[in-house]
Amino acid sequence: MTGLGFEPLVAPLLRIEPIPQPAPDLTGVDALAFTSRNGVAAFARLSGERTLPVFTVGDATAGAARAAGFAVVRSAAGALADLVRLLAEAAPGPVLAPGALEPSGDLQALLAGRAEVRTLPVYRAVETGAAPPAAFDALLIHSPRAARAVAACGRFAGQTAVVISEAAAAPLTASAGLETRIAARPDEAALFEALGKPAPRV
Known part of the structure; x- marks a missing residue:
């Protein structure tokens, strides 16, 4: 973000917790x-299995799967509909989908009649209760859960x-x-493209 001319302020509204x-x-x-x-990350902590083929929603998730040791990884390079x-x-046959306790989309329902999917909640997002910084220009939101946490913060003033x-x-x-x-596009590069660059200070 500094390369785009922004000063990053870190104030996470959500904390990711693995489900024991x-x-x-x-x-x-x-x-x-x-x-x-x-x-x-949550599944990799629970299981040493790395031989099953992996399908991911996007390239960042595919990269995380390869880094975790999975050898056969295919990325949908997009959103949930692409996966x-x-x-x-x-x-591929019966599919296990480890994910959030409150997922943003129902993969099992979307694939009903086309592929057998079993979901497994392996992590949850918990609101931190952190207040937004006193002054900021923009905030980045990666999920509906994060957007709900932002909405709960109340009114904003032109950000x-x-x-x-x-x-x-x-x-x-x-x-x-x-x-x-x-x-x-639903990826980090497009998110930063939408952010753009700040107006020059005068």
């Missing part, structure tokens, strides 16, 4: 599907919310005073 549980039973599972890097299409076309997708922007409709920009 035994190693998952992978009997009959032919593939894994991940919709976030958090899901990859749905990839899994429907690949028809810009740069959001990774339409779904993540939906909870902000009641947040008066926020200009909302939505990334052209």
Whole structure:
């Protein structure tokens, strides 16, 4: 962000917590599907399995899966709908989808009749209760859960919310005073493109 001319202020409104549980039973599972890097990290802590093929929603999640030791990884390079299409076309057999306790989309329902999917909550997002900084120009939002936490902060005064997708922007409709920009693609590069550069100081 400094390269774009912004001074980053770190004030996380959500904290990611793994859900303690035994190693998952992978009997009959032919593939894994991940919709976030958090899901990859949480599953990797629970299980030493690295041989199953992995399908991911985007390239960042695919990179996290490879870094965790998975050898066969295919990225949908997009949003949840793209992962749905990839899994429907690949028809890998029974799929386990480790992810959030409160996911932003229902992968199991979206693939009903096209692929067998079993979900496994492996992490949860918990609101930190942190207050936004006293002065800032823009905030980056990566999920509907984060947008709900932002909306709970109350009114804003002309700042810009740069959001990774339409779904993540939906909870902000009641947040008066926020200009909302939505990334052209659901990835980090497009998020920074939507952020742009700050106006020159005079």
